[in-house]
Amino acid sequence: MTPEERFAGTRERLASIAGRVSPLALACSFGAEDMVLLDMVADLGLPIEVFSLDTGRLPAETYELMQTVRERYPAVTVRYYYPDAAALGAWVTEHGVNAFYLSxxxxxxxxxxxxxxxxxxxxxxxxxxxxxxxxxxxPTRQGVPEEETDAGHGLLKFNPLADWSEAEVWTYVKTRDVPFNALHERHYPSIGCAPCTRAIAVGEDIRAGRWWWENPETRECGLHPARAVRNGRK
Ligand code: SF4
Structure with a gap:
């Protein structure tokens, strides 16, 4: 399959999903994959709400990209969600601002x-x-299907880039001149909160820089629960 065929197929799939499921939301953390999807949603004018979780600990480069996206995609409104101030204040007061390194x-x-x-x-x-x-x-994402039931949230979940390669993501980004996080060019293939993300070395797993002090099998934040490793596609 050529990159063009891959891109066209995903665009068609996104439009099809938007035509049969409503209301629909795109989770955007401003990584390269999310930027591909945001660009498609904007280009196709799909009725999909884009939202982002601002944890308050994101890298400066991610905030810069948020602003760039606003200017590049004026027709797209990104809705931001923040932690509950009282809950966060109580946690930091009890445990310390960087307590995530403790356990x-x-x-x-x-x-x-x-x-x-x-x-x-x-x-x-x-x-x-x-x-x-x-x-x-x-390893925690090898079983990701293109469509699944998210029982935890009681709704459908779509992963239209499930079978895309990293090279295809970057071909799309470069071909369409899609803005991307500057950290991607500093060996950060996966970007989360600043204190929990580091650059990776040559040959390391793409998500090796996320919570690098933990075992690879625990390195998910719960947004996308880890799955059993399967052979082949679902
Ligand atoms: S990634 Fe780190 S800073 Fe961000 S919410 Fe998780 S533990 Fe906290």
Whole structure:
């Protein structure tokens, strides 16, 4: 399959999803995959709400890209969700501002307050949501299907880039001159919160820079629960 055929197929799939599921939301953390999807949604004028979770600990480069997106895609409104101030204040007061390094439980409770609870609010009332997950991103994502039931949130979940390669993502970005996070050019293929993301070395897994101090099997924040590793596609 040529890149052009891949891109056209995904655009058709996105339009088809938007035609049969409503209301629909695209989760955007401003990584390269999310930028591909945002560009398609904007270009096709699809009725898909774009939302982003601002944890308050994102890298400066991500905030710069948020502003660039506003200017590049004036027809797209990105809705931002923030952690509950009281819950976050209580957590930091009790544990410390960088307590996520202390244990997996501390890290997961920080992710719960800064990401999971805001995600619940972002998805409230939606019939489906779209993500930029790809199977080759990590061991925890090898079983990602293109469409699934998100039982935890009680709605459909679509991963239209599930079988895209990293090279295809970047071909799309470059061909369409899509803005992207400057950290991608500094060996950050996967970008999350600043204190929990580092650059990777040659040959390391794409998500090796996320929560690098933990075992690879635990390196998900709960937005996309880890799955059993399967052979082949679902
Ligand atoms: S990625 Fe790190 S800083 Fe961000 S919510 Fe999770 S533990 Fe907290």
């Amino acid at each position: 997996i439980d501390h890290r997961k409770s920080c992710c719960a307050i800064r990401k999971l609870e805001p995600l619940e609010r972002a998805l409230a009332g939606k019939a489906g949501w779209i993500t930029g997950l790809r199977r080759e991103q990590s």
